[in-house]
Amino acid sequence: MIDPVFALDLIKILLVLIVLSAALIITRRDFIALTSLYAAQSFLIVLLSVGLFAIDRNPLLLIIAAITLLSKVVIIPFILTKVQRRLKMKREIEFSHLSPIGAILLAVVAFFFIYALFSGILSGLDKGVLSTVVSLAICLVFMGLIIIFTRKQTITNVIGYLTMENGVLLFSLFVAELSLLIEVLILLDLIMLIVLVALMAFGIDSSIEEFHSQLNVLDRWLGREQR
């Protein structure tokens, strides 16, 4: 098996790559790239779980890796691609509140403060990788938030939520109880799948706000239809 020291280095490299993938998600506009980046990010987490297994020897980590691989690397990206094809949109054109450049700058600021806080608190504890992991995981959650509020299209918002979820997953891999994590993971993936299926079924081809007005039957009766 792999040498634990090597595994630890590998984990650090993987962590950096995960954050890099999130940064790329913030800046990219085309949907195909976004989906691929998300799949890649999830795959990195799979590798991370396997790396951790090399150190901890906890079989639950392998189960988590398997679930993540199946749901986040295969099924969700597959459905996302399907949705995109149906929507016939290739790029995100409008942004709300911040441009991608502003968004990535904001992410850098957030990263700085998060790292400053958690390295201060956690540096005294264990092997040193923990403070990095916690900072990066929380940073991933924040980056997911940035994606959600800077993009208008529902499909990109979904990717934002998924990135946040990856952050939570990353955090829990190191900190939380593993058996509980598996249950949460499956639940969250199910929710995401339902949202995506809803997207396909109802054909939300733009933002949530506009979809609301479509749902409002009363408005249609009264002739106040907005679309």
Add this chain to the structure above:
Amino acid sequence: MIATLAYLALGLLLLPALAPLLAFLKDGRAGRKAFLTAIGIAALLLTALAAYVLYTGTQLLLPLYDLAPGLGLTLLVDRLSAFFILIIAVVAFAVAIYSAGYVEHLKSPVRKNLLIALMSIFVLSMVLVISAKGMVGFLFSWELMSLASFLLVNFEYEKKGTRKAGLYYLAMTQLSTVFLIAATGVIYAQTGSFDLQRVAFSSPFWASLAFLFAFLGFGIKAGIVPFHKWLPYAHPAAPSNISALMSGLMIKVAIYGLVRFLLTVLPPGPVWWGILLLTAGTVSAILGVIYALKEHDLKRLLAYHSIENIGIIVMGLGLFEIFSAAGLHAVALLALGGALFHTLNHALFKSLLFLTSGSVLNATKTMNIERMGGLSARMPGTAALFLIGAVSISALPPFNGFVSELMLFEAFFQAYLLASPYLQMLLVIAFSVFALTSALAAACFVKAYGVVFLGVPRSKEAKEAKEAPRSMLAGPAVLAALCIVLGLFSFQLFAIAGFSFPVPDLLVVGLLLLAVYALTAFALRNVGKRRTCETWSCGYPSAGSVAEYTASGFSEPIIRIFDAIFLPKLTVEREYHDGQKALFKRGTAEMRLMRFFEEYLYDPVARAVEKAAAFVARLQDVDLDLYVAYIFVSALLLIIVARFLI
């Protein structure tokens, strides 16, 4: 044994909370009587318990319930709590007897049951506030008391104005809780404990901050001017037995809080604490009585007198602080004794007055005293009881009100002992205002008693009024008897409690007065020519109620003197047929007294709150993206703040 007694009393007080279940019975009258009896027995048990603690000076520790580890609801009854429990128990006992008759006047059985349930919860919550060992239990019971009283104020919610009174009350009472939580926060930050014990503050600033928060919190609840506006709305809106509990007891619970903080929680304070209390008390006393003078709604008149009397009590506390700061402990104790005794006395005579005015309301169906008159012939028992209350509140010897006010006057007389001439001047001014207050209170009750009970009836309802049922006389009679006993035997009672205050032995004074009254009555009956005519008809043969002295007429000269305070406001609106304003079409003119505090304090604050609310509403009415951005910004700010804190 004593602890079992206490638990039993609390259990009995909680029992009537089940009263709404009586709705399942065909006739719940017997059940209601049983529940009211439970309240009465609980009150008697509490009286015994309080008397025991007061007499022996023992402390009683009663663990009740743990809300969470470290946040226990534990009761601790010491002499101060016991004194206030005694007040609550005595008044609750009288009100329970009165309610047996009063409740049956309500129309729906559901209401009758509900009133008893809420009443018992209200009384229980007050007992819990007063015996709470720590601030957590105190605030918990305080909120219970506020909510119970809010529901009781709203009890007749379908009546015009009641819901407004209820909301007004709720807003003010919650504001008071906010300040109390702030005071708790300061104390916790200094000690790390929620216990109501002496706090060693790290600097005088924190002590003064805790005092200010406590003063505001308790001041709002006690109805100190300018936080008093809720009181004349809320107290009259509630059913009369509840008005008696609210005016007689609830505002005293706030006084308890203030005394508890001053005596056992806060360290001896700087002199400005006393000055603040004295000033607030003086302003409350004089404004309370002046507002009462122009009031023609009997219950509202009584509510304004509550503000006046709370003012007198707070004046006593102010004197206590001022003399304590000057090291004059004997005088300080006299002032504190006067304030506490007045608290007890006011609870007794104000409950008595509210209960008897409730009987009047039931008999005449109106609270407007201009529509009453001649009730002493129709309701002699109620009239006699009201008279005892009126004489007591007017501080006439040998009744209890006289003794407590005399003690405060005596404390004022010692102003010359103070070193600072400014303080002396302040005390002399406050003293003069206090004297004026007492005189005006007497004038006001001459008006109230004279217009309500004497003369001839001014309305059909007053003419047809009938005496209240026996229980509605027995309840107030207990209080009236206590008013007399506490007055006549005040000297002896103080001696039993171990205090030697310089008060005259009123038993002797009382006997002398009785002899003088008897002689005068005898002389009037037997010497010279007599002509009998109606009161207020100035010796002329009766010309009916229209020729009578009205309440407005009686108070008009006094109101004229205090014109500058009432500030009458004239608004005239005219409409014209033409643009040149030559041909008058119609117009309205309205003259009303300016609501100073509402127009210059409450309304601006309300407008500011509304503006803030509009700003928040603008923040709220946005799209989903911005909501997520809010979360992002708040979380990031939290992290930044945490970075600098840790």
